[in-house]
Amino acid sequence: MASSSIVTKRGMSDVDKKIYDSVFNAVMNQRLPPGTKLTEAHFCELFKVSRTIVRKALQRLSHAHIVVLKPNHGASIASPTPQETREIFAARRGIEAAIIPLAIKHASNAQIAGLRKMAKAEHAAFESGDRANWISLGGAFHIALAELAGNSVLQRFLSELVSRCSLIIALYQLPGNVACSHDEHDRLIDVIASKDVKRALKMMEQHLLAIEARLNLNDERAKINLAEILGLA
Structure with a gap:
């Protein structure tokens, strides 16, 4: 969001x-x-x-x-209703699956370093208890991946979906649960840096499914x- x-x-x-x-x-x-x-x-x-x-x-x-x-x-x-939530997350998984191979193809070492910096900021927001900023940074990380892909249409679609997902997370995240773990983002960056498209696709899907599973609707x-x-x- x-x-x-x-x-x-x-x-x-x-x-x-x-x-x-x-x-x-x-x-x-x-x-x-x-x-x-x-x-x-x-x-x-x-x-x-x-x-x-x-x-x-x-x-x-x-x-x-x-x-x-x-x-x-x-x-x-x-x-958002449970059905809307499922539809939004299903659409997001599809869009991010299209983004990942393009992001891996185009990402430079400097851009990978930029992603690591974003993940570090997300971690700091979580540790400080700044929930609003933490949720925003988590969404911004995914939008940054879309920017690396270099496809403005996919980026626009994902921005819409991330905004709606961030609201859902803010409203329905179960107390004590980490909806979009910065550790998961760290691991995803490592896989993107290794250029392993198949593993990155699987990791992103599991990541988004885990976020959805941690919601209380x-x-x-x-x-x-x-x-x-x-x-x-």
């Missing part, structure tokens, strides 16, 4: 950035459960801003697949206090 810092570079003011970041981080840290209603009036009151600013922030959250906007129903935190929603969750109480 695009991190808040990436998305907010595109013309976002300080005020709607604050709203975006508050919701983004609350979702990434499992404080806002799937399906939570987000009313414009409530956000106007909490942040002391106009509906226009709230709508801009909610639209950006919608573009990042964090929020769903429905006519006459307002906004709510996205709530049971519908357990609790009442929440939005002001407390967003740090405004």
Whole structure:
């Protein structure tokens, strides 16, 4: 998923950035459960801003697949179903299987070193407890592989799927489970560097299947206090 810092570079003011970041981080840290209603009036009151600013922030959250906007129903935190989740991960396995051989073919030593640097940053975020950044870095690692492949269409498809998978991980990862292990990324880099396409394909498939298996898709929603969750109480 695009991190808040990436998305907010595109013309976002300080005020709607604050709203975006508050919701983004609350979702990434499992404080806002799937399906939570987000009313414009409530956000106007909490942040002391106009509906226009709230709508801009909610639209950006919608573009990042964090929020769903429905006519006459307002906004709510996205709530991917188990079937949607299976379909998204199946599509992602197919796209990444097409990316791996191309990435191995084109990857230079410098680019391999860049992947190792990304994995190190991911490990540091995990160790520091920065869950939002850890999830974003995990997705960014896979997008970097797509960039190495040199196919802009595959890269665009994967960016969409990674964004949706990152949301699913943020919402449904079981407590204590590592959804996208940096150790798995380290091992994958080693195989890519060795140019072993067959083994890399198998490792990527197992990696993505393991992420999916560590999700809890049971519908357990609790009442929440939005002001407390967003740090405004």
